[in-house]
Amino acid sequence: MSTINPNKVFNFYQEVSIPDSIRPFISNNETVQFGVKTVRDVAVFTDKRILVVDKQGLTGKKVEYYSIPFKSIVTYAVETAGTFDLDSEIKLMLSGGISIELKFFKDKNMNALLLKVYEVINNFVVG
Numbered sequence: 001m002s003t004i005n006p007n008k009v010f011n012f013y014q015e016v017s018i019p020d021s022i023r024p025f026i027s028n029n030e031t032v033q034f035g036v037k038t039v040r041d042v043a044v045f046t047d048k049r050i051l052v053v054d055k056q057g058l059t060g061k062k063v064e065y066y067s068i069p070f071k072s073i074v075t076y077a078v079e080t081a082g083t084f085d086l087d088s089e090i091k092l093m094l095s096g097g098i099s100i101e102l103k104f105f106k107d108k109n110m111n112a113l114l115l116k117v118y119e120v121i122n123n124f125v126v127g
Helices: 020-025 109-127
Strands: 008-012 032-037 043-044 051-054 063-071 073-079 085-096 098-105
Touching: 008 051, 020 051, 051 109, 085 109, 098 109
Parallel strands: 008 098
Antiparallel strands: 032 043, 043 051, 051 063, 073 085, 085 098
16 A cells, blocks of 8 residues: 555545445454445445545556544544535544545535544544
8 A cells, every 4th residue: 555645635425335346455353334435436434444445547457545544533624515615525634744635525415424424533533
């Protein structure tokens, strides 16, 4: 797994089921909460981390897996969509000064998904 670049942005669209291709990357000691559709694949939220599958290249055969442990989150913020905005965001600051943006694109379920992701993060960080 390569190093996460600062200011990495992941785009989320809707809740989806967990593909079987992701199961080998889920540890036996973590529980899957739900999955979210990304641009070309999926992000999985467990009780311990966010696992984002990022297909790369024209064919999408090259895949990078980002693992974001909840324990590495130092601070986080939520930015909701305004009248003319197309997305809402959860901004994560991780230990080591890495920042991650989780963008939620506007549709009828955007706020529900944003709040679901926020609740998972908040429950781990705050308890």
